[in-house]
Amino acid sequence: MSNSFLTKNQNNKILIACIVGILILFTNSIYAHGIGGKDALFLQQNSGQAMSIFIYLGAKHMITGYDHLLYLCGVIFFLFRLKQVAIFVSLFALGHSITLLAGVLSGIQVNPFMVDAIIGLSVVYKALENLNSLKLIIKVPPNPKIAVFSFGLVHGLGLATKLQEMTLSSDGLILNIISFNIGVEIGQLIALLGALILIKVWRDQGGFYRHSSIFNLLLMLFGFLLALYQILGYFLI
Amino acid sequence: MSEKDKKAHTMTKNNNHSPQSNSNGLNLKKIIGIFLLAIMITVIFVLPAEYGVDPSGIGSKLGLLELTEDSDKEANQIIEVTLIEGSFPVIPEVFDSWEPDVLGAPFSKTNNTAYNSNELIIKLESGEQVEYKALMQQGDAIVYSWVVDKGIVYTDFHADPAGNANLYPDDYFIRYRESETATSSGSIVAPFSGNHGWYWLNIEEHTIEITLKVAGFYSEIKELGRSFQ
Numbered sequence: 001m002s003n004s005f006l007t008k009n010q011n012n013k014i015l016i017a018c019i020v021g022i023l024i025l026f027t028n029s030i031y032a033h034g035i036g037g038k039d040a041l042f043l044q045q046n047s048g049q050a051m052s053i054f055i056y057l058g059a060k061h062m063i064t065g066y067d068h069l070l071y072l073c074g075v076i077f078f079l080f081r082l083k084q085v086a087i088f089v090s091l092f093a094l095g096h097s098i099t100l101l102a103g104v105l106s107g108i109q110v111n112p113f114m115v116d117a118i119i120g121l122s123v124v125y126k127a128l129e130n131l132n133s134l135k136l137i138i139k140v141p142p143n144p145k146i147a148v149f150s151f152g153l154v155h156g157l158g159l160a161t162k163l164q165e166m167t168l169s170s171d172g173l174i175l176n177i178i179s180f181n182i183g184v185e186i187g188q189l190i191a192l193l194g195a196l197i198l199i200k201v202w203r204d205q206g207g208f209y210r211h212s213s214i215f216n217l218l219l220m221l222f223g224f225l226l227a228l229y230q231i232l233g234y235f236l237i
Numbered sequence: 238m239s240e241k242d243k244k245a246h247t248m249t250k251n252n253n254h255s256p257q258s259n260s261n262g263l264n265l266k267k268i269i270g271i272f273l274l275a276i277m278i279t280v281i282f283v284l285p286a287e288y289g290v291d292p293s294g295i296g297s298k299l300g301l302l303e304l305t306e307d308s309d310k311e312a313n314q315i316i317e318v319t320l321i322e323g324s325f326p327v328i329p330e331v332f333d334s335w336e337p338d339v340l341g342a343p344f345s346k347t348n349n350t351a352y353n354s355n356e357l358i359i360k361l362e363s364g365e366q367v368e369y370k371a372l373m374q375q376g377d378a379i380v381y382s383w384v385v386d387k388g389i390v391y392t393d394f395h396a397d398p399a400g401n402a403n404l405y406p407d408d409y410f411i412r413y414r415e416s417e418t419a420t421s422s423g424s425i426v427a428p429f430s431g432n433h434g435w436y437w438l439n440i441e442e443h444t445i446e447i448t449l450k451v452a453g454f455y456s457e458i459k460e461l462g463r464s465f466q
Binding site for chain 2: 107128131133136137213217220221224225228229232233236237
């Protein structure tokens with residue numbers, strides 16, 4: 001496989017775009033939230049460490065969170081070898097673990113609707129990548145590995161907002177985040193296993209290539225739907 | 238390696254490598270078409286079902302609007318708050334000075350303990366926010382006065398149900414008064430048991446000091462959170 005990860009300049013565009021986007025979200029949260037930030041002060045009394053609970057919640061969020069699932073399905077769609085799946089999924093996991101930890105530890109509240117909207121668009125992006133149509137929008141499409149890592153960073157921010165809704169107890173905070181993160185990875189592996197089996201069955205049945213574009217067009221539609229749903233939520237709630 | 242596997246392998250490589258000719262005939266028009274389809278589905282179905290907004294009118298015909306209405310109803314059914322009741326008695330034509338009307342809650346309440354009082358000085362840097370709240374039982378009263386040394390402060394004088402929070406919607410609170418003033422004095426009778434007090438946000442460019450005086454029936458007054466906006 002390509003060993004150009006982080007070496008070609010034009011490939012880093014999407015990574016830079018994601019990092020800039022994350023920074024804008026952070027700074028935005030300071031202004032956009034206004035007085036609403038005081039909600040954070042209604043501290044929920046969460047009695048310290050509860051590893052198993054946070055592992056469960058992390059896994060549950062991943063398995064019931066169709067946004068992450070759709071993106072993962074898109075990522076593994078054209079990966080035929082387990083080694084490939086492992087590389088891409090690890091990059092995704094690395095990305096979201098970084099921002100999950102950093103997001104919760106820094107205590108900065110990012111607007112959940114905006115993060116989830118970008119997560120929706122990440123599904124659109126992956127569908128376009130699978131359809132080999134990225135160049136209709138971007139002149140030099142980035143390396144898929146850099147893209148999956150960058151979107152991992154964004155998905156992690158989404159996870160951080162979910163965790164911030166659940167707990168604010170500084171007692172055992174790090175252990176709780178790590179537990180949640182472990183749960184997320186467990187949930188991701190379970191979901192991945194299911195998706196891999198389904199795609200394998202589909203490939204064995206035949207017609208995979210003929211119907212693959214329909215699947216990815218649907219994926220794009222769902223991505224747009226998720227993004228619109230979240231953007232409207234930002235303005236209506 | 239079977240023929241099929243070989244083909245699959247090449248596909249993987251191609252997909253992750255440089256973009257090659259676009260075989261599926263997707264163009265920008267089709268992408269925009271899918272986007273418009275997503276907008277249509279959102280307006281017709283998602284808006285009424287998720288947010289109770291129905292610009293097309295189809296949502297109400299399909300009954301999708303009820304989804305948001307139902308959840309509102311449910312939330313209201315679970316909460317059973319005991320309201321303090323009492324009204325001033327009718328003034329009698331003839332008054333027997335041996336048997337006056339006895340006025341209980343909400344006009345009077347006898348407590349088993351002496352009242353509490355505190356005087357606190359709360360320092361807030363520019364942009365800093367804090368909450369001070371008194372833990373009170375339903376029907377108990379407090380009087381208060383607070384004053385800022387220099388400038389004004391944003392205040393949300395409010396109450397949350399504290400230990401009974403599970404009976405209420407998430408983050409539930411009621412507001413007594415929202416203001417941007419230099420001082421405030423008044424009294425409250427707790428509508429429910431819980432934390433009653435002040436959220437303050439220093440909207441001045443400089444550090445301020447708030448002097449708060451509270452007296453009445455509460456078990457303790459404490460700082461509940463402090464951070465920067």
